[in-house]
Structures are given as C-alpha cells and as structure tokens.
Amino acid sequence: MTAEPIRNTPPMIGPATAQRMTPPSGRYRFTAADLACMPSELVGGTVKYELCDGELVTMAPPGDTHGRRQAKIISYLMTEAEDRGLGEVRGEVAVILRRNPDRVVGPDAAFILTASLPAQVSDEGYLETIPELVVEVRSKNDTNPEIVLKADEYFRAGVRAVWVIDPVARTVADHRPDSSVQIFREADTLTCDLLPGFGVPVARLFTGT
Numbered sequence: 438m439t440a441e442p443i444r445n446t447p448p449m450i451g452p453a454t455a456q457r458m459t460p461p462s463g464r465y466r467f468t469a470a471d472l473a474c475m476p477s478e479l480v481g482g483t484v485k486y487e488l489c490d491g492e493l494v495t496m497a498p499p500g501d502t503h504g505r506r507q508a509k510i511i512s513y514l515m516t517e518a519e520d521r522g523l524g525e526v527r528g529e530v531a532v533i534l535r536r537n538p539d540r541v542v543g544p545d546a547a548f549i550l551t552a553s554l555p556a557q558v559s560d561e562g563y564l565e566t567i568p569e570l571v572v573e574v575r576s577k578n579d580t581n582p583e584i585v586l587k588a589d590e591y592f593r594a595g596v597r598a599v600w601v602i603d604p605v606a607r608t609v610a611d612h613r614p615d616s617s618v619q620i621f622r623e624a625d626t627l628t629c630d631l632l633p634g635f636g637v638p639v640a641r642l643f644t645g646t
Contacts, residue, residue: 466490466491466492466538466539467488467491467492467493467539468488468491468538468539469488469531469533469536469539469541469559469561469563470560470561471493472486472488472493472531472539472541472561472563473561473562473563475493482497483497483498484496484497484498485497485498485543487541487542487543488538488539488540488541489540490538490539490540491538491539499545499574499576502604503545503574503576503604505645506574506602506604506642506643507528507529507545507546507572507574509641509642509645510545510546510572510574510600510602510642511526511528511546513637513641513642514526514546514548514572517632517634517635517636517637518548518632518635519548521634522551523548523550523551523632523633523634523635524548524549524550524551524553524554524569525548525549525554525556526546526547526548527546527547527548527549527564527568528545528546529543529544529545529546530543530544530547530563530564531543531561531562531563531564532544532547532563532564532567532568532571533559533563533564533565534567534590534591534593534594535594540590540594541563542587542590542591544568544571544572544573544591545572545573545574545602546571546572547564547568547570547571547572548568548569548570548571548572548631548632549566549568549569550569550631553566553567553568553569554566567594567595567596568596569596569597569598569631570596570597570598570599570600570629570631570632571591571596571598571599571600572599572600572601572602573587573599573600573601573602574601574602574604575601575602575603575604575605577605584601584612585612587599588601588612592613592614597613597614597631598611598612598613598629598631599611599612599613600612600627602642604643607622607623607639607640607643608620608621608622608623608639609621609627609639609642611629621639622639623639623640623643624639624640625638625639626638626639627639627642
C-alpha cells in the first residue's frame with residue numbers, strides 16, 4: 438500500500454480529538470506554527486498543548502497546588518538569580534527543543550544564563566534559546582520513568598539541569614545530564630552550581646497553600 442503524502446494543512450481539532458492526535462506514518466505532522474494557531478478554549482474547557490515530534494499532545498491546565506509551587510520557584514529565581522545579574526527567568530514558556538519534526542515543550546519555569554542572552558525566539562514567539570535550567574512541578578500522574586525520559590529530552594537539547602519539584606514528597610530533585618540526581622529535602626537549602634550564590638530553604642517552596 439502506498440503511503441499517503443503529508444498534507445499541506447493540519448486537520449481541524451474539535452472536542453472528539455482533544456485528547457491526543459497522533460499523525461499516522463506518512464500523514465501530516467504538526468509544526469510549531471500549527472501549535473501557535475491552536476485554540477486555548479474547547480467545549481470541555483481550557484487546554485494546553487505540547488508537540489512530540491509532530492504529535493499534538495493536549496493537557497489539562499495545572500491545579501492550584503501546582504500553580505502555587507510554580508509561582509514560588511519563579512519568584513525565588515527572580516530575586517535570588519535574575520536580580521543579581523545571573524540571567525533571566527521565564528515563567529511557563531514554550532521551548533522548541535528540536536525541529537523537523539518539531540518538539541515543543543512548556544516547562545513550568547526556565548532560567549537562561551547571561552552568556553546565552555539575548556534570548557532568541559521563533560516567529561511564533563516560542564523560545565529557541567535552550568535554557569540552562571528548567572523546572573517542572575511534578576503532577577500526581579507523573580511516573581518516575583516519565584520524569585527521567587523528559588529530563589533526558591531536555592539534556593539532549595542542551596539543558597544543563599532539570600529541577601523537579603514534588604509537592605507530595607516536598608522535595609526538589611536536581612537531575613543532571615550524567616544521570617546523577619541530588620535530592621533536596623525540606624531541611625535542606627536548594628543550591629545550584631549554575632547560579633553562584635543562589636540558596637533558598639526548600640521548606641519555603643512548600644509554605645502557604
């Protein structure tokens with residue numbers, strides 16, 4: 438059977454296809470440009486997207502606990518790193534890890550060191566400069582193998598450290614490209630060799646609601 442050629446326009450997305458859209462072999466693969474045109478509101482509510490090598494993956498928006506932890510780490514990266522001239526922090530931002538097929542992810546936070554500035558962005562407004570540090574807040578359904586797999590994708594793109602904040606265990610796991618992982622617990626101070634002088638008591642990330 439002859440494979441069908443890649444189409445020039447993406448298929449329409451609706452409620453029935455909002456969970457996961459996997460392009461069959463030889464069919465259309467979504468691009469970053471397509472991603473920028475996707476609606477953020479569907480019949481079922483708000484939706485977020487990532488691209489996994491041309492496959493459109495939809496996700497529910499984060500809950501309150503997730504958002505609170507995200508806001509905390511962003512605020513500390515601002516005051517303890519950006520304000521001290523170490524680089525620039527980003528909140529949840531689309532990052533293009535690779536092209537053809539496109540891989541676009543949305544970490545909960547990212548930090549770009551001064552040496553990598555000014556940051557380069559795509560025509561869609563997505564970040565093309567690979568941050569040295571990315572932060573993910575672990576969701577209740579995230580498994581350890583999934584976390585390791587996503588960290589490996591970041592490392593292949595050039596990320597140098599991945600922090601995984603776990604609201605349940607109340608820890609921060611610092612993953613590195615050599616597969617090493619350092620666990621910071623509530624009694625510890627979160628530090629990072631990429632950010633000289635940065636130091637935040639882990640317990641502060643989990644105070645409040």
